[in-house]
Amino acid sequence: MVAAHALGPLEMQVLGLLDGVEPMAVATLRDRLAAAGHDLAYTTVMTVLVRLHKKGLVQRKKDGARYLYARSGRAASVSAGLLTSVRRALFQGDRTAPIAALLEDESLSVDELRGLRRMIDDALERRG
Numbered sequence: 001m002v003a004a005h006a007l008g009p010l011e012m013q014v015l016g017l018l019d020g021v022e023p024m025a026v027a028t029l030r031d032r033l034a035a036a037g038h039d040l041a042y043t044t045v046m047t048v049l050v051r052l053h054k055k056g057l058v059q060r061k062k063d064g065a066r067y068l069y070a071r072s073g074r075a076a077s078v079s080a081g082l083l084t085s086v087r088r089a090l091f092q093g094d095r096t097a098p099i100a101a102l103l104e105d106e107s108l109s110v111d112e113l114r115g116l117r118r119m120i121d122d123a124l125e126r127r128g
Contacts, residue, residue: 006055007078013038014048015057015075023061023068 007015017032018024024032030045049069052058057075060067083098091097102108102116 007057007082010038010040010044010048011052012082014045015052015071015079018058018069018071018075020071023059023063023070025063025066025068029069 013033013036014029017029026042026046026049029049030040030042033040033045049058049060049067053060053069057072057078058069059072060069087093087095087098091101099116103113108116
């Protein structure tokens with residue numbers, strides 16, 4: 001299994017952009033990266049996707065002359081491992097501190113805070 005620390009910052013960002021809803025072409029991911037302030041060459045994005053594919057974190061399927069990329073099932077466990085590492089390093093293992101830190105983030109919109117509330121309410125409901 002790929003350790004979370006084995007992913008570079010750009011690999012993490014590309015993996016995060018693959019939302020799991022629909023597979024994406026390299027050009028689509030490049031456009032999303034550009035919208036986030038990362039103006040990268042097409043070949044750079046393609047190289048990152050190939051590396052993620054080799055690590056088993058991204059699936060690809062042929063669509064004409066191009067490939068479409070999507071997160072693999074393993075990607076979720078690597079993401080969870082990365083978050084656990086960050087929580088341990090920055091919050092001394094406290095499981096609620098990262099959420100509390102989010103609540104203090106002044107850049108979060110009211111809609112984003114309401115979204116967090118809905119997620120917490122849903123989790124509480126599932127647990128009875």
